[in-house]
Amino acid sequence: MKNISEDREKSGIFPFNSACDCDKEGIRDGELSKAVFDVVVIGAGIVGSMLLRELSRFECEIAVVEQFPQPGFGVTKSSLSYIHRNHFNPPGTLAAKLCAGARKAFRKLSDELRVDYxxxxxxxxxxxxxxxxxxxxxxxxxxxxxxxxxxxxxxxxxxxxxxxxxxxxxxxxxxxxxxxIYPPEWAFALVENACSNGAHAFFGTKVIGIAGNDDGLFTIHTGNGTIRSRFIVNAAGNKAAKIASMTGDDGIELTxxxxxxxxxxxxxxxxxxxxxxxxxxxxxxxxxxxxxxxxxxxxxxxxxxxxxxxxxxxxxxxxxxxxxxxxxxxxxxxxxxxxxxxxxxxxxVNNLEEGGDFHIGYSDLSRRVIHLLIGSPGVTASPGIARHVIDLLSDGGLSLVEKKLFDSSREKKEDDWDKGQKWPCGRIVCRCENVTEATIQNAIERGARTIDGVKHLTRAGMGRCQGGFCEGRIIRYLSEALGIEPTEITKKGEGSEQIKGME
Amino acid sequence: MIDLDLAVIGAGPAGLAAAVRARKEGIRDIVVFDRDDRPGGILNQCIHTGFGLLRFDEDLTGPEYAYRFVTEVNRLKVPVELGTAVVELAKDRILTAVNGKKASKYRCRAIILAMGCRERTRNAVMIPGTRPAGIFTAGKAQRLMNIDGYLPGKSIVILGSGDIGMIMARRLALEGCEVKAVVEKNLYAGGLIRNKVQCLDDFSIPLLLGHTVTAIHGEYRVEKVTICTMNEGGEPDERTAKDIECDTLLLSVGLIPENELTRMAGIGMDRSTGGAFVDNILETETEGVFSCGNVLHVSDIVDYVSLEGEIAASGAAGRIRGVLSEKRYGKRFVSGRNIRQIVPQSITQERETPLFIRVQEPTGPARITAGDIARKRVPVARPSEMIELTIEKKKCQKLLRPPGEGTIEVNCREE
Amino acid sequence: MRNSEIVCIVCPKGCRALVREKNRRVEITGTECARGAEYVRNEYIEPMRVLTTTLTVESGGKRRLSVRTDGKIKKKLLIPCVRYLKTVKAVPPIHMGEVIVENMLDTGMDLIATDEVE
Missing domain, CATH: 3.30.9.10 (D-Amino Acid Oxidase, subunit A, domain 2)
Structure with missing residues (x-):
């Protein structure tokens, strides 16, 4: 089995932890394969990211594992991005309960995390x-x-x-x-804030198997090594049924x-x-x-x-x-x-079928595994889902003590848009969306590792010319910052290398 | 607020030619704005030859062609503000330009729009399929190769036979890549014949006329594309579907004038060209604002782009000096048989005027007429090539008197 | 005897010329003007092209230097020249029109810079 730390660069594990409070006793990235987490969240979509961030309020060791190179690369990236009023869910359903108060939660988070709402x-x-x-x-x-x-x-x-x-x-x-909102940007900021409060995030890390141990710990096998955890939250979105089958919960089907x-x-x-x-x-x-x-x-x-x-x-x-x-x-x-x-x-869309609803609950085999089988409107429900899952974790035996020093605000590095002016100052790289070099460098520093990742955080390449003028420069910035060849820079993770060679 | 006689937006072939001409006509107070770090615009990435045949009687590359104008601009000491994007254009000829440090407002007596054009993206032409890496517009691939030194792919299919697509086919073939096919939905090549011969035939690259790409496959990187023949209704015939393995799809499916600023200023636009309505000094319907080059209509050769820059500059100089008469709208040119677009769309000044015309469908020998005021025989007419039809100065009078209503139909009749 | 079809590119008309060779005499039909016939004859005997490509720049602000041959070279030498140029690096400063490679691969043509690098 490969050690996670050895594969760190290649697998695209984030630099998030560099921002964490490393004076704390315990986990360092270099020791992850030996580390034991209290909770591992599988999937860093908007739901997993929201949960990770809310869990980071408590004194426990938490991590998220995500197959894609960045948060929000799955369903989250291709969702409608609206925080709906609570009129799409039948009264009395779990979905309706979890969507209640969503807008208030998002408004507050927008202030704390400094992301657009x-x-x-x-x-x-x-x-x-x-x-x-x-x-x-x-x-x-x-x-x-x-x-x-x-x-x-x-x-x-x-x-x-x-x-x-x-x-x-x-x-x-x-x-x-x-x-x-723009959900991928939110997922990123949520994970970032969680990590600055001590959470860990492993990207490019696909879960391939889960085993229960005698010592009461689960071993999660990933493409990059194994992680052990007391609790598992399956927030794998469309792949939730697949993950559930790994914990022995067969027969779950998602429509x-x-x-x-x-x-x-x-x-x-x-x-x-x-x-x-x-x-x-x-x-x-x-x-x-x-x-x-x-x-x-x-x-x-x-x-x-x-x-x-x-x-x-x-x-x-x-x-x-x-x-x-x-x-x-x-x-x-x-x-x-x-x-x-x-x-x-x-x-x-299970919940949208006649009599359907979100299904969030314990595994048939253990109260330390929680599966999230949700559907639309998942983005709207995500703050409610996070609160609900934390209650379930607590009922399942996780002791939750609030951190004294939880920092709810995300430190946003001042970039060219922040100076209170109508137009950005700085060298414009993406001419359609007026994105400057500093903004792109800032995104890479925050952890953008792919062309799409830079796009999600900055909008560079998202405008009318779709990267026609800026993509070469973005490849170069990524290559220089990551210290890898331009030919290794991908659009959206391994296998999607965008250029095939150097002249 | 800075007062300025003339602002030129864009330092490509149109803007540079305009700046040089305006200075030569005695306009002192000129600024050229360009968002790139160097002047020349898209010419800088066009390392192939074919530029300047009309103007210089030489076969130059893009950077060489640009260099001649840049040298002239420098010699005449026309200021060029590089790394400066014009982000706002208001009706009253006030523009906002931002550079690395600040945003500045300029109140201009005249403005020349020379922003050029951009490529249509894959998505605008709606090819179904996945969204993997390895899909580029031809110009993006050109920039990646010629400016950044990156090779976009090894095994390539090109959709659309526009000039940039064919030129990239040659460029890639010379680099040892396998260009599997150029796929063109029309029954004729989209670009110039010399490019078809020297870029495709020279390298035995098949040009599949009457075909299109109907699907892109591959989750992470392009793995193959599906092509179909087009049926008579102009739709792909799914029964003819055939896959071509490739790692890259280039698109050369047309260019769009970059008119966001023009629209922002509320200037009247012509749907057929995608550019502003202009008269025969290339003045838009907003007095003092001129448009030239690819932002006005997409040209086939750069020599015309520079020529238009000069016409616009002369007009702007006239406006600034106050010697132009008040606009008298004459009759408007309208597209008749087999005509796609005409620039300029109207005559307001008495002066010899070249009309730039594009036809809808290719024809053999044909007669191009503009009402009864100008005619010309052409051995062949192709949508990819502009036809120049000159209206003599004295004929312009006829259009202006009496001023006002009416149209002049431009036709292309096969003989 | 050899027959071949050549598309004339002298004007936009694109005449399709047929070239027949018999007893070392070249006969051209299908062109409509003298310039066209001349072009087709040359194209038949030995097609010539200007090569344009880019070179690696050793250092400096630009990454690639655009170059071309200072006149037409034999078409069949295009690819050998490009291969050869993989081994050539441009060393700044370079001026517009500067000769980078003299008489490249004995083509009789120089390779010149079509751009500037400081």
Whole structure:
């Protein structure tokens, strides 16, 4: 078995720990294979990251293991990025319970972690009579879940507020205060803050097996070595069933759905100001047109088809045609020629089936293993899920003593955007998104290891030219900072090397 | 707020030529802005020859062509603000430029827009499939190779037969890469014939006309692409699907004028060119703002780009000196048979005017006409090549008097 | 006797010329002008091309130096020249038009810089 520490550079384990309080007794990276953790979280998506950060408040040794080179590279990266009001979950369900208070939690975290969170309004549109009961059901659910402020609007008022909406609109349910975030950026900041409070993060580290031991510890086998832990939280998203089978919990099946998204050029940032759903607007299956936190227009979802596998994030011709047709239902003059990127994401949607719900609970075999089988809206529920899992861990026997010196704020290095001015100062590298050299260097220092990683943290390469002018420089910065050859720099982890040689 | 006679946005072939001409016409107070660290724009990565045949009667490379203008700009002591991005352009000719240290506002008597163009991205053309590493636009690959010294791939399929795509096919082939095919959905090559011969035929690279890429495969790195023939309805015929193994897909599927600033200033745009509406001194519908080169419409050869820079500069100099008459809108040119685009779109000044025309479909010998004021025979017309049709000065009068309404139809009729 | 088809690139028309060789006499059909015929004849006898490529720069601000041959060389020598140039490094300062390799591989043409490096 390979030792984790030997493979550290190659596997892309983060420098997060360099920021941790190393005076503390106990774990150092060099001793990880011998180390014993109290809790290991599997998966650093938005849910795993949120949990890690909340767990880092307590006096226990915690770690996250993640197969991808950075937090939020899985489902999190391809999610709709809205913090919904609690009107998509049937009253009385666990999902509804965990989504309660989400916006408040995100607002607070946004201040603490200094990551972007903005709010906007939402219309559930009735474009035909059959949509009316669907949208009214959402209003009713929302109110039963304790939300207020839903307003029914006539079509004419909808059009006054959103002139681009299909003029056939009959009526709508409007509500304000829906949050918008960029989830990969959040996942990163959450892990970063957790690590500065003593947590450990292992990236590029895929779990391949889990074994129970006589000494009451679990041994987690990974592609980079083994880690031992008293408790395991399975937050592996789409791969949660696979991880569950490793702990002996067979027979769990996730229903997977693939959604397709299109992002439009920023010149259309004011085309619509609110999130526009049709009818009941289910966040996993319905069509939506809306703004993003960074000022693009997003068109999404539609395709409700079970993909071939958990990693099958192909964009298909049918799904492209489908979302564009659906988008045109909402906004007839959708500027399709100004779409700058498409992507597809897969999520589990068990809870959206009739009578379905989130399933968060102990393994059949041990109260020290917790499986998270969740679905949409996972991002919205993530703070609630973290609190809930901590309660379960506590009930399962983990003693939780709050740290005296928990630092809830993430130290954000001042970069070119921080000086309170409208325009960045510094050498602009990404000309479409005005990202400077210092901002990119800062992201690499924080732990971005791949081209996509830099993109998630800085938006460099995310704009209309999609990296046409800046990618060479970003490869060079990464290569210089990491001390590896440019040919070893990947787009999104091993196997995705972006260039094939040097001239 | 800094007062300025003339701001030129972009120090590529259009902007540099404009700056030189404006200075030669006696404009003292000029600043050229460019966000790159060196002047020359996209020419710096175009290391192949083919530049300057019309203007200098020489076959120059991109950097050499740029160098001639840079030398001239330096000799005339025109200030070029490098590493400076113009981030805002307001209706009243006030622009905001940011460099490494500060943001500055300039109030300009005239502005020449010379921002050039960018490539269409893969996603804009909607190829289904995965999103692995190894997908590049041709210009991005060109930049990676020629500026950064990185080889984008070893085994390559190129979608689109635009000039940059074909030039990259040769560049990669010379580096020992295997260029498996250039796939073109139309039944004719997108770029110039000399590039088809010297970049593809020379290296026995197949050009698959009437084909397109319908899928990209590979989770982490491109592993293969699926190609199909196009049916008569212009859709890929899935029954003809065939996979080609490759590690890289280059896209050369067209260029888009980079007009974000133009739109920001609320300047009227022509959908057919993707650039501003201009008159025959290349002035946009906003007085004092001129547009030239690839930001106005994508040109096939750089010599025209520089020529337009000069026309715009003369116009701007006239505006600054106050010698231009008030605009009298004459008749507008409109696309008739087999015409895709026309620049300029209108005549407002009495002066000899070259019309730059692109056709919709390739034809054999044809007659190009602009109403009854200009005509020209061409042995062949191709969408990839601009046709220049000159309107004589005295004919311009006819368009201006009486001023106002009406259109002049431009046609291309095969003979 | 050899027959071959050559596309003329003198003008955008792109005439397809047919070249027949019989008893060491070259006969060209399909071109419509004298310049075209001349081009096709040369292309048939010995196609010539300008080579453009980049060289590694030893040090300095730029990473690559763009270069070209100072005139056309035999087409068949393009690839041998590129291979050879893998072994050549440009040492700054380099000026526009400066000769980097004299009479490269006996082609009779110099390799010149098409850019500057300080």
């Amino acid at each position: 903005k709010e906007t309004g939402e219309f559930l549109l009735a474009l035909e009579p059959s949509h009316i009961p669907q949208m009214m059901k959402r209003k009713q659910w929302g109110e039963q879940n304790g939300e207020t402020g839903f307003r029914i609007m006539k079509g004419s008022e909808v059009l006054r507020r959103e002139p681009e909406v299909n003029p056939a609109v009959l009526s709508a349910v409007y509500s304000s205060g829906h949050g918008m 997977l759905s693939r959604g397709t998204f299109a992002i439009f050029d920023k010149i259309h940032s004011s085309l619509v100001r609110n999130i526009l759903y049709v009818g009941g607007g289910d966040p996993a299956v319905s069509q939506v047109v809306g703004p993003t936190v960074s000022g693009n227009l997003i068109l999404g979802l539609g395709s409700f088809k079970t993909p071939d596998s958990t990693e099958d994030t192909k964009v298909t011709r049918e799904s492209l045609d489908e979302i564009i047709a659906m988008g045109r239902d909402i906004v007839p003059d959708l500027p399709v020629t100004d779409i700058i990127t498409f992507f597809a994401g897969i999520k589990s």
